[in-house]
Structures are given as structure tokens and as C-alpha cells.
Amino acid sequence: MTENQNENEGHLLEMSNHFKELYEKLTSEKEKLQDENINLKKYLISVYGIVRVIDETLCFTVDSSPDTNILIEVLRGYLSEFMDEYVFNLS
Numbered sequence: 001m002t003e004n005q006n007e008n009e010g011h012l013l014e015m016s017n018h019f020k021e022l023y024e025k026l027t028s029e030k031e032k033l034q035d036e037n038i039n040l041k042k043y044l045i046s047v048y049g050i051v052r053v054i055d056e057t058l059c060f061t062v063d064s065s066p067d068t069n070i071l072i073e074v075l076r077g078y079l080s081e082f083m084d085e086y087v088f089n090l091s
Helices: 002-059 066-087
Strands: none
Touching (some): 002 066
16 A cells, blocks of 8 residues: 555646646746736827827817828727726726
């Protein structure tokens, strides 16, 4: 029975090492995804700010095309909804 116990303990140790490695790998991947998520949110916030500035600038420009104004307003609307839902979690 001692031999069987040693074998069982060996399997248990092997499994625990495997799960420890798996846990560390998954934790590392999760941290990487969280960092990427934060960076993407920063980029989206920057893009949204630029689109707002363009929209405000075009409102005061006399010779801007109405089509351009509409496209910028639509883009700003889409970005606003996206920001509310995915960046600010307001859904």
C-alpha cells in the first residue's frame, strides 16, 4: 500500500503543479487583456475628444459642407453611444 500511496501522491503533485502553471498562465493572460482594454479605452477617449473638437469647429465654419457636418455628427453620436456603453459602463 505504501507504493500505491507514493504513486497517488506523485499523481496528485503532478496535477497540482499542472493546475498551478495553468492558473499562472491564465492570470497572466487576464492581466494582459486588462491592460489592453485600458489602452483601448484611452485611445477611444482621445478619438472621441478629437471628433468633438472637429464637430465644434465645423459648426463655426461658414464654408463647411452640410454633408461633412452630418457625417461628423453621426460619427460623434456613434462614438458617444459606444463610450457610454463600453468605456463608462452606463448601459
